[in-house]
Amino acid sequence: MKSDVKKLKILKDFSFWSKSQILVEFTKSIPNMSAVRTLSTSEFARALGLSESSVRRLFDTGDLGVYRTRGGHRRIPVSEAIRYVRATHANLVEPELLGMDRVLEQVRSNSPIEDMIHVLEEGHATAVTGLMQWLFASGMSVAELCDGPIAMALKHIGERWPHDKRAIFIEHRATILCERALNQLRLSVGTPDEDAPVAIGGAMSGEVYFLPTLMASLVLQEAEFNETNLGPNTPLDVLADAVIDEQPSLLWLSISEPLRSNSHRAEVLKLAEVAQVNKTVFIVGGRHASELASLTMGPDNNSNLIICNSMVGLSKVAMQTAKTLATQK
């Protein structure tokens, strides 16, 4: 396993920020650098098997984001190192320097889902974060990571030990560990331009599940939207007002709990109407989103309301929306 990790090669090609953007984004996205795990020039060089002079050239050209300590030393946040590895298809010679040592100790199989189940059940925060970063650095998109290893592992955890009171402890802990790791991953995804299209979303009143809407926000960040996640338990009229006030290009709603009544459905329909009037693409997903299917059929068909069951689907809709907006400019 260890040698597989060491030979890690990035599989896919992705476009990333311009060089100058990287430097600007850095300081914007990391307000307190002392709280962020960083690498020295020599550690980064060792991690990627480069010479220190090559790394210094990357600083000079702006290909690698860096900041200086008060003492004038250059430091590279781990999130930036991961972004660089993913963007350039670089080999990771010493992944442990990027905090992936816990992953090497923890993972047992060649299946990301099995590995995710293992680290979540064990409850090791650094291993969960390390595994997600490793999969992301290997070329998996945030959407694929969410639909695949994370959602599948949580599904498995939810089905295990139905009559064991420890199951609730493990479920709560796994959810919190995923939240923490996804927020950590956010730093490697990067911040879209200020004039990027806007997306707003959340989950409606009564919803406890916070991961689905957090995932949606991260997927939209990856699709280069300026996203605002209002989280679970958001009244639908707050979302409607947000559509009117903020004029987002895309609105998302996650429905993980059964819709309790027809009035609940009617509220979503009202929101869909507000979205349509404001030319906002409205995308609804989640385990119980299909209960809205009747709204998208029949004479009241609202063409702006899309029901979709995956983060990969959300990503596709977001990219299509961005493309359409670009042609309208």
Ligand code: B12
């Ligand atoms: C973690 C968890 C909890 C935690 C929640 C912590 C929190 N605050 O978030 C706690 C322990 C509190 C909890 C409580 C309960 N839970 Co629970 N829980 C889970 C678990 C294990 C994971 C949920 C999760 O976050 N999954 C990750 C998300 C991202 O996956 P997802 O919801 O499938 O979303 C995917 C798609 O739907 C889609 N998607 C989602 N949103 C959106 C939005 C858009 C726009 C798009 C495009 C796509 C999209 O993409 C996602 C990624 O692929 C699930 C198991 C499972 N199958 O998911 C059980 C599960 C949902 N829980 C269940 C149950 C029964 C309960 C309780 C009733 C238990 C009890 N007896 O008290 C309570 C009810 C709480 C409530 N008030 O509703 C059942 C539900 C069964 C059913 N018929 O619906 C499940 C399925 C477990 C099981 N197999 O029985 N739970």
